Amino acid sequence: MYFSVVKSFDNVKFQYYLNLIANEQNRAFKGSPKVNAYEYAPITNKWEEYGVFDHIIVGAGSAGAVVANRLSEDAYRNVLLLEAGGKAIELTNIPGMTPLIIGLENNWNYSTVPQTTACLGMKNKQCPYPRGKGLGGSSSINGGMHTRGNKKDFENWHKEGNWGWSYNDVLPLFKKSEKFLYSNSKNRGTNGYLNVVSYNVANPISQAFFDAHKELGMNVVDYNDIDQIGIGKPQLNILDGQRHSTYKAFLEPVLYRPNLHVSINSFVIKVLIDKKRKAFGVLFSKNKKLYLARSRHDIILSGGTIGSAQILMLSGIGPKQHLTQIGIPVVQDLPVGNNVQEHAFISYFNFVTNYTQPIITIEKLLQEYINSSSGLLTNTFNVGGLAFHSTKLYDANYPDIEFLIAPPSPTPPGYLEGIITLNDETYKLVSIEKDFQNVFTVFVILLHPKSKGTISLKSSNPFDYPLIDIKMLSDPDNADIETLYQGIQVLLKLVNSNAFKKFDARLKRVIHPNCKQYKYLSREFWYCHIRQYSGAMFHPVGSCKMGKSPEMGAVVNPELKVFGIKNLRVADASIMPSITSGQTHAPTVMIGEKVAEMIRNN
Numbered sequence: 370m371y372f373s374v375v376k377s378f379d380n381v382k383f384q385y386y387l388n389l390i391a392n393e394q395n396r397a398f399k400g401s402p403k404v405n406a407y408e409y410a411p412i413t414n415k416w417e418e419y420g421v422f423d424h425i426i427v428g429a430g431s432a433g434a435v436v437a438n439r440l441s442e443d444a445y446r447n448v449l450l451l452e453a454g455g456k457a458i459e460l461t462n463i464p465g466m467t468p469l470i471i472g473l474e475n476n477w478n479y480s481t482v483p484q485t486t487a488c489l490g491m492k493n494k495q496c497p498y499p500r501g502k503g504l505g506g507s508s509s510i511n512g513g514m515h516t517r518g519n520k521k522d523f524e525n526w527h528k529e530g531n532w533g534w535s536y537n538d539v540l541p542l543f544k545k546s547e548k549f550l551y552s553n554s555k556n557r558g559t560n561g562y563l564n565v566v567s568y569n570v571a572n573p574i575s576q577a578f579f580d581a582h583k584e585l586g587m588n589v590v591d592y593n594d595i596d597q598i599g600i601g602k603p604q605l606n607i608l609d610g611q612r613h614s615t616y617k618a619f620l621e622p623v624l625y626r627p628n629l630h631v632s633i634n635s636f637v638i639k640v641l642i643d644k645k646r647k648a649f650g651v652l653f654s655k656n657k658k659l660y661l662a663r664s665r666h667d668i669i670l671s672g673g674t675i676g677s678a679q680i681l682m683l684s685g686i687g688p689k690q691h692l693t694q695i696g697i698p699v700v701q702d703l704p705v706g707n708n709v710q711e712h713a714f715i716s717y718f719n720f721v722t723n724y725t726q727p728i729i730t731i732e733k734l735l736q737e738y739i740n741s742s743s744g745l746l747t748n749t750f751n752v753g754g755l756a757f758h759s760t761k762l763y764d765a766n767y768p769d770i771e772f773l774i775a776p777p778s779p780t781p782p783g784y785l786e787g788i789i790t791l792n793d794e795t796y797k798l799v800s801i802e803k804d805f806q807n808v809f810t811v812f813v814i815l816l817h818p819k820s821k822g823t824i825s826l827k828s829s830n831p832f833d834y835p836l837i838d839i840k841m842l843s844d845p846d847n848a849d850i851e852t853l854y855q856g857i858q859v860l861l862k863l864v865n866s867n868a869f870k871k872f873d874a875r876l877k878r879v880i881h882p883n884c885k886q887y888k889y890l891s892r893e894f895w896y897c898h899i900r901q902y903s904g905a906m907f908h909p910v911g912s913c914k915m916g917k918s919p920e921m922g923a924v925v926n927p928e929l930k931v932f933g934i935k936n937l938r939v940a941d942a943s944i945m946p947s948i949t950s951g952q953t954h955a956p957t958v959m960i961g962e963k964v965a966e967m968i969r970n971n
């Protein structure tokens with residue numbers, strides 16, 4: 370009797386998920402990328418008072434949700450959190466559905482302007498540029514990989530004059546935010562809000578990747594501890610098999626706090642600044658109406674590298690020439706929107722093997738997921754391991770390349786085309802639709818780009834999407850593309866190891882028509898191939914750079930205060946002076962912790 374009750378419950382859940390997935394499959398990736406947010410345009414220009422708060426936080430993403438939690442820990446602080454999107458749709462809870470989720474409404478669905486040095490094989494040479502929209506922000510749609518970055522990243526920030534951001538300064542904040550129960554290291558946190566799991570990879574090809582590294586003398590590491598160089602199991606933000614976004618981790622548990630007010634569907638148009646150059650409120654649009662929310666103390670922009678830069682510029686804070694050109698009165702001339710950095714990677718870097726991954730049906734995967742919160746549905750992108758390498762071009766102890774292996778998949782490779790939007794000619798050369806059971810893919814990721822891009826406004830209309838020009842691989846000395854080329858050489862060495870010989874692993878031959886004049890596998894060939902197949906890892910940072918002074922390109926000081934304006938801070942990935950060595954969510958959570966600590970210690 371007991372068993373039949375449990376079984377029938379499971380079946381209900383099973384059917385529910387099966388229907389959910391089928392319905393969302395029908396809705397995903399319909400239509401073209403968006404170019405505006407006109408749905409937020411109010412029907413009248415008259416605004417209503419929304420209330421007075423101690424702090425207003427704009428954006429409930431990786432950083433904003435953390436800031437809202439920490440500031441509202443002080444019961445005397447009245448905190449308003451404004452988020453343009455709504456609650457994340459249910460499918461976002463299933464990590465393995467990430468590729469599909471990106472095709473649905475929790476994504477702003479941006480694209481870059483056409484590029485000239487990267488993403489050349491993409492439709493219209495535009496890199497697709499998803500960003501999370503809704504509670505949890507990009508952490509509700511991202512790959513969930515938890516990577517803090519390298520000790521040196523923060524030492525470099527500190528050396529540039531960002532006091533308080535050295536590794537020793539930020540380590541306690543990384544520890545404070547996380548709950549990681551797979552290590553005894555004093556450098557890992559065990560008690561934080563954000564759950565981190567170490568994913569066990571059973572796949573023989575992923576195992577070969579680990580063995581190949583060992584053969585080349587590299588260690589298996591916890592890349593979130595001091596020694597990052599080496600290979601490690603994927604560490605993912607998951608709890609009980611479900612995505613652990615910053616909404617789930619930091620907001621949901623504290624929504625009961627009477628001093629925390631969360632307003633969704635609230636699109637912030639601008640920050641209001643008085644004659645004494647003090648920010649005193651924000652204007653936002655909600656349900657087609659305009660509201661003014663006032664703040665007694667700091668307003669914190671956590672809209673992300675695109676959103677925060679856009680709001681600052683709409684508020685008259687940005688490059689004077691650009692603002693004047695589009696007719697926005699200049700309040701403060703600052704280099705907002707410059708210094709944008711992104712991790713370029715090579716997509717569809719495929720290797721054929723003699724190993725055949727058995728097919729697993731979605732029904733089987735779901736059963737495993739429901740019964741034991743395990744299996745492939747708990748892994749966002751079928752990731753089998755992360756490795757950090759120094760190609761030794763710059764510094765043997767500082768990684769400049771990351772590898773991410775995706776072993777042969779037990780399911781057809783659907784939806785990746787929605788995320789990496791190659792044009793038909795470029796895609797058909799690398800498609801693994803017919804041999805996905807035998808092919809593994811390695812993402813070769815450039816960790817420290819020299820190339821810099823920009824975010825600028827298309828117009829003074831707040832509902833026009835900004836112009837995103839990430840200019841990957843554009844540095845005049847070709848340092849970035851050379852590092853990727855060196856990364857390819859390291860990867861080819863790994864695949865040539867005994868560990869992979871067992872599987873007869875070999876590079877899948879791809880010669881793009883634009884590269885056919887070059888000798889196959891020569892440096893010139895690879896440079897050409899990289900430009901065709903490069904894409905963005907969706908890690909933009911740096912548009913509101915932290916630093917000592919605006920003359921040095923900074924928008925905010927090390928306390929994250931906007932230069933020249935009182936009561937206004939930025940706290941999200943946009944403040945990173947230089948991009949970290951790995952995925953950017955965990956360091957952004959740390960930035961949220963840091964700003965809250967600074968405000969609370971004031």
Ligand SMILES: Cc1cc2nc3c(=O)[nH]c(=O)nc-3n(C[C@H](O)[C@H](O)[C@H](O)COP(=O)(O)OP(=O)(O)OC[C@H]3O[C@@H](n4cnc5c(N)ncnc54)[C@H](O)[C@@H]3O)c2cc1C
Binds near residue numbers: 451453499908
């Ligand atoms: C598809 C994808 C995969 C990724 N994979 C990984 C990964 O595996 N691991 C990792 O570490 N990183 C990953 N990243 C990157 C990581 O998620 C981001 O670096 C991080 O989430 C950035 O945090 P943020 O707080 O700066 O911005 P976000 O998390 O994007 O938050 C900004 C929030 O502000 C809101 N907002 C913006 N403008 C306004 C406005 N005008 N009014 C009101 N609200 C506004 C947005 O809706 C959003 O909720 C990925 C990103 C994407 C998109």
